[in-house]
Amino acid sequence: MTDTRQKMPKAISPLPIGSTIGILGGGQLGRMLAMAAANLGMKTHIYCPEPGSPAFDVSLFHTVASYDDMQALAQFARNVDVVTYEFENVPAETARRISGITRLAPGEKPLRIAQDRLLEKQFLQSIDIPIAPHRPVTDISDFQAALQAIGTPCVLKTARLGYDGKGQRIVKNLKNAETAFGELAGVELVLEAFIPFEKEISIVIARDEAGNCVVFEPSENVHKNHILATASVPAAINKHTFDMAISNATKIANALNYVGVLAVEYFVTGTGDTQQLLVNEIAPRVHNSGHWSQDVCPVDQFGQHIRAICNWPLGDTKRLADVVMRNLIGDEINTFTNNLQPNEHPHIYGKSEPRKGRKMGHINAIFPKSAQTP
């Protein structure tokens, strides 16, 4: 007798309470993910090369090993029920090793794309998401041609491993172009048009295995010294921009067949009815610009990410109040309690040394809800 039934796609059932979630990375995002997981009755196992990492404080298990220690990775993967990550620069080999043993969510594809600005831009263009004009740059002749095509001002960026303004040079004119190229050359680069944006906004979106998407409202972001300073909600944007921010993020999440929380950063150009949106970059993880959700949404970005990767139903993200998130950078950690207001809610990362430019915590300041969502 022959079994003529079709092979059914492997059904993904909800991860049971008491399961262990593996997290690559032990920084503040891993720490807040670990607490969100505990809140849903899950245990967590942090994998991180640095001893004494912030996430260890709130996690039952941890492994201190490098991301290329294939043996430690395999042991870690065998001891957990699903693996997620707090940063997009997880080496491809690390992701592959884990995927071979247990479920990795989000998967390898979003990692690969988010790690490489060129791949990311190709991907976004392939699904008709507007982005800034750009050219890949491998050598000086590419660079000169790209400069010609894009004009100044423009921004030269390394294709890989950039964050918080690292690996970027603004090219104001042809005079400083050579210096910028000289400083970054030797790796794959990309030259982007400088976008004279009115504001920056971002969207945090969650998508589950079944393809359901739930978004948090867009936040309006202000950077100082290339580091996020504040994220405010509601963002002062018109309804068209609001809707486009959501629909583009949804399109991206679907195209990646994404599972978990994804952040999409946008430049808003023009004002009033002429507002337009360009995607700046995507991050396949919980994001600093989504921290505002912690104190004003019943389910915040951390809880939502855990639900998504555990195949639990996604939660309601409706905002209950207005909020301004501000980061505590470096020494600010030492003084913020002096003038803490009753409507201010600190979230502190447990890092011992307040180095310059280091994110030490953030404060959500809560205000009565002023405006309906557009």
Add this chain to the structure above:
Amino acid sequence: MTDTRQKMPKAISPLPIGSTIGILGGGQLGRMLAMAAANLGMKTHIYCPEPGSPAFDVSLFHTVASYDDMQALAQFARNVDVVTYEFENVPAETARRISGITRLAPGEKPLRIAQDRLLEKQFLQSIDIPIAPHRPVTDISDFQAALQAIGTPCVLKTARLGYDGKGQRIVKNLKNAETAFGELAGVELVLEAFIPFEKEISIVIARDEAGNCVVFEPSENVHKNHILATASVPAAINKHTFDMAISNATKIANALNYVGVLAVEYFVTGTGDTQQLLVNEIAPRVHNSGHWSQDVCPVDQFGQHIRAICNWPLGDTKRLADVVMRNLIGDEINTFTNNLQPNEHPHIYGKSEPRKGRKMGHINAIFPKSAQTP
């Protein structure tokens, strides 16, 4: 030369970030306190006799030892910056040992009073807080006199170590009085009038070292089998009852010179304008009936308790939405995900065995804010 300055009261400065908070008890309340502490950048050390306690999952340090192990207690106390507790039955000797070495918050007095129904009632009467008629009962002749004075129905309770209906017998008539006494006799007892209450409400209040008090709104509580089943906010009570619930709780917190979060449970008798309030009992700790605050208040009862005992400014407790908290008891933990709604937010305690009557988690169901606070 003689120093003629008055001795200044010892100023209590805010506990710095990175300090360690010791918590006596490793159950769900200790677990949620530990997460709230981590969120403010504190480390935690759980002291609990049971290995594998729920709070260990989210705490950096733990000591497994009994509450009468004076050596372990001393070592624990020396390694932390402040000690708090998740349950009121901390032995007096344990509290004294810790207080001799480090700061205990709340202190020994609230523990002593909350551990003994008779002391508690004396205390409440001494500050003119209305309570049910009652009599202390040591022997059968006390009991008979008390029955005579109070009448039936009434409730016989052990003065100490009762919770979730344990150590209580309802005396419906003289016939079952003897059985009830026979079952509980041998320890200090108290006979209370049975209050035919319309509803039960409770208040969670926080008080800091300087005497500032911040309350959470009263919740309306429903018990099943003597265990809290639901707590709903807003409570359906009139303005007078609302105000009295708050002012009595404030009076109690002040009279105890309390530092931390305190719960006060009330019986509401009568309806409409004739509503009256009697204190049923107080709990010198975070409380099951305050769990609703987690998803609808920027600062919840756990964060507020940590702020209070760390001498941080108390936070804003304004409720942003309506909410019904329901406990997951025993086997309910195995099925609740089957029909989890987007507006439902589970908090799961990480206990391995769902024994009958055991609190395994709770769910906060969130609804749009329907009513202004009276």
